[in-house]
Amino acid sequence: MTSSPSHENSSDDATKDENQTAIYYINQDVFEFCGYSLKIARSTSHNLGVSAYVWDAGIALCRYLEKANISFTGKKVIELGSGTGIVGILATLLGGNVTLTDQPQILHQIEHNISINIPIACRHRLNVRPLTWGEDHTKFPTDYDFILGSDLVYSSVYYSSLIRTLHHLANPNTIIYLASAFRKGNGSLSFHEVLLPEYFDCLIVDRLSDKDITVYKMSRIGKGPEDWFLT
Numbered sequence: 050m051t052s053s054p055s056h057e058n059s060s061d062d063a064t065k066d067e068n069q070t071a072i073y074y075i076n077q078d079v080f081e082f083c084g085y086s087l088k089i090a091r092s093t094s095h096n097l098g099v100s101a102y103v104w105d106a107g108i109a110l111c112r113y114l115e116k117a118n119i120s121f122t123g124k125k126v127i128e129l130g131s132g133t134g135i136v137g138i139l140a141t142l143l144g145g146n147v148t149l150t151d152q153p154q155i156l157h158q159i160e161h162n163i164s165i166n167i168p169i170a171c172r173h174r175l176n177v178r179p180l181t182w183g184e185d186h187t188k189f190p191t192d193y194d195f196i197l198g199s200d201l202v203y204s205s206v207y208y209s210s211l212i213r214t215l216h217h218l219a220n221p222n223t224i225i226y227l228a229s230a231f232r233k234g235n236g237s238l239s240f241h242e243v244l245l246p247e248y249f250d251c252l253i254v255d256r257l258s259d260k261d262i263t264v265y266k267m268s269r270i271g272k273g274p275e276d277w278f279l280t
Contacts, residue, residue: 074161078103080135082111085142088165089133092158103133106200109262110228111139113255121145124194127218129180129211130201134159138166140197141175148189150180183210186217193218199228205236208244216248216269225249225267230260241265 074090080103081087089103122144128137130151137149137159149159156177163175180186196218201211219225231237241263245251248271255264 080108080111082139083115083143085139087135087138089135089138089162090158090165091133092161096154103135104200104230105257105260106228106230106262107132107135109255109257109260109264110136110197110199110226113226113228113264114139114143116255119143121147121195125192126195126197127189127193129182129196129198129214131155131159131177134162136197136199137175138162140195141167141171145195146174148176148178150178152181153179180214182207182214186214189218191218191220193220193223196223196225198226200230201227202229202237202240203232203235205240208236208240212244212248219249219269221269223269225269226254226264227267228262228264230262247271 073093075093077088077090079086079088091102120143121140124145126137126140126145126147128134128140128147128149131137131149132151132155134149137147141147149163151159156179159177163172163177167175178189180189196215198215202208215225229237229241231241241251245265245267248269249267250270252266253263254266256262
């Protein structure tokens, strides 16, 4: 990974929409995966919070996709909590028809990184949509071949909503890759060892012990939390 400062003022966008705050980008990081150089810019705009970072779990998931030589050619893919878009962008370059999702205020950052990484000829295979876990998930189809997510398990407040969303989006044939960093005090270990196995078959496929990051391969089983109250 290399890093170079990039102070790009998207004043043109602000001119088009007087109500939109100008977006700035700094620390355009370059990541090498699967023979591609991904230029990932992080926005300094307000309100992006944890989405304004490239987290180690996202890098770990991309590394796993590279190591496992996974191809998404012709496959329907959705990424949850896309943030900077790094995982979904790589999945697109690997042939997928990819929907990247996050909170509405994050989408401009994702679209910017798509514009500097995905050739115009491939952008018809990309879709960027807002998705609030546990609220908007029923507006999405259930025929995805793959669901991708990295560092989604950071606050227990969202765990039940995340499980409802995952279970709705997945059909019995959907493969889910979830990369998680375990942190003390947020219940992430219990989420993976107690909550997830109630609804998904979970297999550890990669682990970075030095960073306490685990990559899971999952598939849906049984009834979902919409069928009974999830505590």
